[in-house]
Amino acid sequence: MKNKELIVCFFGRYDPNYSRSRTLVLGLKENGANIIECRTELKGVIKYFDLIKKHWKIRKEYDVLLVAFPGWHAAILSRFLTRKLIIFDALVSIYDSTVFDRKNTKKEGLKAKYFWFTDWLSCKLVDKVILDTDEHINYFVQEFGLKKEKFVKVLLGTDTRFFKPKPIIKNTKFIIQHQGNIVPLQGVIFILEAARLLEDNKDIQFNIVSSRIKRTHEKKGFLNVNFINDVLYEKLPDYISQADLCLGIFGDTNKTQRVIPHKVYEYVSMKKPVITADTPAVRELFNDDDLYLVPAANPQELAKAILKLKADRELREKLAQNSYNKFMQKCTLETLGKELVKIINEIQS
Numbered sequence: 001m002k003n004k005e006l007i008v009c010f011f012g013r014y015d016p017n018y019s020r021s022r023t024l025v026l027g028l029k030e031n032g033a034n035i036i037e038c039r040t041e042l043k044g045v046i047k048y049f050d051l052i053k054k055h056w057k058i059r060k061e062y063d064v065l066l067v068a069f070p071g072w073h074a075a076i077l078s079r080f081l082t083r084k085l086i087i088f089d090a091l092v093s094i095y096d097s098t099v100f101d102r103k104n105t106k107k108e109g110l111k112a113k114y115f116w117f118t119d120w121l122s123c124k125l126v127d128k129v130i131l132d133t134d135e136h137i138n139y140f141v142q143e144f145g146l147k148k149e150k151f152v153k154v155l156l157g158t159d160t161r162f163f164k165p166k167p168i169i170k171n172t173k174f175i176i177q178h179q180g181n182i183v184p185l186q187g188v189i190f191i192l193e194a195a196r197l198l199e200d201n202k203d204i205q206f207n208i209v210s211s212r213i214k215r216t217h218e219k220k221g222f223l224n225v226n227f228i229n230d231v232l233y234e235k236l237p238d239y240i241s242q243a244d245l246c247l248g249i250f251g252d253t254n255k256t257q258r259v260i261p262h263k264v265y266e267y268v269s270m271k272k273p274v275i276t277a278d279t280p281a282v283r284e285l286f287n288d289d290d291l292y293l294v295p296a297a298n299p300q301e302l303a304k305a306i307l308k309l310k311a312d313r314e315l316r317e318k319l320a321q322n323s324y325n326k327f328m329q330k331c332t333l334e335t336l337g338k339e340l341v342k343i344i345n346e347i348q349s
Contacts (some may be wrong), residue, residue, distance in 0.1 A: 086125075
């Protein structure tokens with residue numbers, strides 16, 4: 001099957017503006033694929049009937065059905081709707097995220113068992129499952145007893161129409177950027193502890209973009225932190241472009257060890273130096289010549305790293321250039337889309 005003939009149905013209750021979905025859609029299009037959306041915005045049980053109705057109308061029009069994130073239940077439903085190739089972009093485990101990362105329910109509870117079963121069944125019923133790192137694949141294989149051949153790795157990447165190098169802005173202060181949310185994986189509490197340690201350095205300012213982080217921490221009297229409400233995806237590069245240094249994730253959960261977050265791809269695609277936790281997942285793609293890697297959940301080491309990079313412009317520029325080069329080699333929309341098309345063609349051949 002030639003790439004230009006490939007028609008992919010994106011299926012589920014997903015946000016088309018979410019970075020992962022954007023990346024896959026754009027990457028496939030850059031490789032000649034056509035995209036049909038079968039998406040619902042409804043909630044509750046009715047969303048499944050909406051998907052069934054919409055799918056019936058286009059059931060003969062596509063070659064591959066791709067269940068977009070978050071799509072655990074949609075993946076289960078999809079197997080009852082088609083015998084065509086189904087690929088599930090799982091991205092994360094709902095069991096791991098809910099029980100161990102966010103700790104919203106106890107491991108021994110009925111909800112935890114339900115989430116485990118949801119992960120297992122959604123992966124079991126589809127033909128292939130996409131995850132972003134080998135560490136994530138190993139987790140799914142070990143935790144859910146699934147065959148490794150079921151999984152394929154496709155890096156996250158980012159939308160390079162927006163996240164690309166911009167002219168350097170000269171600041172009166174040394175600006176440190178972080179965006180994200182408050183879940184333990186992110187480790188924002190360790191970023192804020194590092195900020196506390198650096199409050200005597202009057203020329204350092206942390207810009208943290210997150211409405212929830214702002215609501216939770218703004219009133220705690222940080223002298224060097226500028227808390228910023230959530231911004232539109234397309235506006236986020238404007239904030240990153242102001243930064244002299246960017247921060248990834250530093251959480252103390254097992255999930256932190258298994259992911260390379262979207263923000264790291266966004267930073268390096270804009271040719272910014274990055275500090276993030278030294279994890280097996282990060283080292284699948286980057287090394288010490290690309291990112292400044294520090295122990296997770298260690299604000300003291302993070303603060304030392306910030307001061308070192310602040311004092312060494314040449315090192316910042318080297319890291320930024322090296323990570324950008326690696327991104328352009330392995331993580332562009334065209335490259336990721338080509339990898340996904342290759343996976344589809346191999347399954348269908």
